[in-house]
Amino acid sequence: MRAELEREYVEYVTAHLGRMRRMAYLLCGDFDRADDIVQATVERLYLRWRQVRGAGNVEAYAHTVLVRTFLAERRRLWSRVSLMDHPPDRPAPAGQPADERIAVRAALRKLPERQQAVLVLRFLCDLPVAEVAEILGCAQGTVKSQTSDGLAALRRSLGDLPLEGLLQRRMR
Amino acid sequence: MTDERAAAVLRVLEADLPPSSVDIDRAVSAGRRRERTRRVLAAGALAGVTALAGIGVVAVLGGNDPAAPPLKENSAAGPTGDPAACVASRLPAPTDWRTAHPGRISPNGRFIVGETGDPALPLLWTDGALTTPAVPAGVTAKPHDVNDAGVIVGLARRNERTLPFVIRDGAYTELALPSGAEGAAHAINARGDIVGEAMFANGDSKVLVWKAAGGAPTTLPSTTKWAGAHAITDDGTVFGTLDDGGTPYVWGPDGTGRALPAPEGSAKGKAMGAAGDYVYGHAGSLPVQGDPTGDKKEREANGGEPRWVRWQVSTGAVVEVKGLFPNAVDSTGTVVGSLRKGASPNITSGPARWRDGKVVEIPGPDGAPGTGEVGDTSVDGTRLVGWTGDVNAPVPTVWRC
DSSP: OOHHHHHHHHHHHHHHHHHHHHHHHHHHSOHHHHHHHHHHHHHHHHHHHHHHHHHTOHHHHHHHHHHHHHHHHHHHHHTSOOSSSSOOOOOOOTTSOHHHHHHHHHHHHTSOHHHHHHHIIIIISOOOHHHHHHHHTSOHHHHHHHHHHHHHHHHHHHTTSSOHHHHHHHHO | OOHHHHHHHGGGGOOOOOSOOOOHHHHHHHHHHHHHHHHHHHHHHHTTSOOOOTHHHHHHHHOOOTTOOOEEOOOOOOOEEOTTSOEEEEOOOOSSSOOEEEEEEOTTSSEEEEEETTTTEEEEEETTEEEOOOOOTTOEEEEEEEOTTOOEEEEEEETTEEEEEEEETTEEEEOOOSTTOEEEEEEEOTTOOEEEEEEOTTSOEEEEEEOTTOSSOEEOOOOSSOEEEEEEOTTOOEEEEETTTTEEEEEOTTSOEEEOOOOTTOOOOEEEEEETTEEEEEEEEOOOOSOTTSOHHHHHHHTTOEEEEEEETTTTEEEEOOSOEEEEEOTTSOEEEEEEESOTTSOEEEEEEEETTEEEEOBOTTSSBOSEEEEEEOTTSSEEEEEESOTTSOEEEEEEO
């Protein structure tokens, strides 16, 4: 890569690192794995930088690579017998009960991986339906149906858990 | 809860991120290296040295072991239906809101272990009748195997530690570990020998065998940082891996280890289950092809999936298992698991088994092939266990074949 392009790449990645790490963490629920996913994403981005910046949709491309890296990793993990079937979430930030977060993460993990991704991208990363459809390579209708299926399954899982108090605190 | 409230609950997952461990300099130097490799390969191809593409690159750079046994190619026909072969019935499920996930079946088919989620607790079906073995307060326990006497082994969590457990005649006990280690039990044979894993504080892991006779566990020899094992046959032979997928490995009853033969084009792998003379597992990954902007079909056909294989121990023969995601093998060499159905993005899995190179879909409780997965098989292949129906509300299912 030419020096000028490379500088541009480093500037872009540096500026967007925080956002990519947050997205990866919300998808996988583990800080270390999140950084591995981001590392793989930025390495891939380097190889395609010339084409991607020319097409002018760097962020959409980066999100696509990141989400698909997460999905591919999930498929690989799924096929293994893992010693720690669900690596526990790290300690919660101050003031937030850890068990509630773990309960929500566990409920999310029970969903098919693409549904998990749809819910995280739509509700935690606030991406519009069209962009989520683009990232996952599917129709917008599919994103909508996976959103409602995923939320319904979450409700089924969480319905009996004492999350209502937490929710009221957060909505106030 | 309404949809809005369920969505708002997701916000609890937000967390302050620790300092970044992403290394941009490393990405740049890795990228430069890849660009150089591409140029060298392209130059080689232009010079007519050799045509390198896709899997060819892996084979040439990785080197072929001349002693590798030939990989028998199966003309993997598409799945064919044979609804008469197996009859499904529902297993009783817990009556509360929890989901039951049946996992393993004993070699004689009498006992099935599974778990419920949140908190993970064991379930035991004996001749089809469900019981919930008691575990001490504060313990979550995930069963990994059950033998013909109904003895359950698995992974427990207590005081934030991961520990191997056994439930024998309804009594829960934890197995001894080397000092300072955590661990888990993965499999048990007919006479009660248990194989598992010890994880040490420095990140190393070793394979342990707890003999039926009792006493401290034996550590099986391994020279790599990680060693793991997932199967023990009735004569005490242990199957597993060195370096977590680095080398498929077997330890004889006397503890001496050797690598399982790798098929042509593979050096890596992991043995994941065994019955009689047969072992299943993977021989590394299929090459990842394309990238997110490339051809989607091609990527989904190959995207870094494990290259599943079945070994025959006595002959050393390795056969590639195509078209199935395996979960277990029986003593006739039949592999059970799931096949992928439907097109992206609505891919689901269906219960299926692989025999002599052919994948056969297995019907669900309504008699028609549906969604689900076969999780395990009895040693003779006449009893299968798994789930059918909606992945979000799986129905525990047994098949009589």
